[in-house]
Amino acid sequence: MSDDDRVFKALADPTRRFLLDRLLVRDGRTLTELESELEMTRFGVMKHLRVLEDAGLVVTRRSGREKLHFLNPVPIRLIHDRWIDKFTERQLSALADLKAELEGKA
Amino acid sequence: MSDDDRVFKALADPTRRFLLDRLLVRDGRTLTELESELEMTRFGVMKHLRVLEDAGLVVTRRSGREKLHFLNPVPIRLIHDRWIDKFTERQLSALADLKAELEGKA
């Protein structure tokens, strides 16, 4: 599986997007803290965090018996730059075309 | 399932991203034409196009016995604006912090 694919797949699950959202507010959180905000056992959250880590969206650091989770925005930035931009640009040019068309008719 | 979720899930499959890519180059294509570029039966491609259509990423128009597929960049733009931006901005501010830190040490 490609890196891109891992990132897209990681983003496809709402629980994982929720986790990223929480880490965006404040990162360096532990598994236990993240678990407390979800209606799911610790094991489910662990699996999701693992997927995020494999995709490079989350990086971790051990501190004693705790594992701290940090956000890494780089992969999402790459996806954005080399994939999503193409589509949003297209929309802008479509708007420009529409504008030109309307002005031509006026 | 929320609209956002449909879009994220639709983007999670490489075949579907490939289809969007082809439509980005030139849209208004038929199922048969799109099928010819993939190592998959017509039925598989149909299912993928259906997912893209349900997510609003592709819109279609019938023309005789053909069904033409067009790209709709709006949903991806919305995702971008209200979700991805937050992460890429964070990266930029992290870079700014790093820059400030380096300059402070110099």
Added chain:
DNA sequence: TTGACATGTGACCAATAGGTCACCTATCTT
């Protein structure tokens, strides 16, 4: 009008993903 063409539907199957659990190790605290 008949045959070829383009698409559609529902059943079906295998693989993957989401989630839980029993059990385990490492670390902290007193």
Added chain:
DNA sequence: AAGATAGGTGACCTATTGGTCACATGTCAA
């Protein structure tokens, strides 16, 4: 040392997903 705390592993189950196929409908062209 011992209980409590934080995290980890592998087996397991179920639902979802990706893909195919038999069959069917609508449309075009000779």
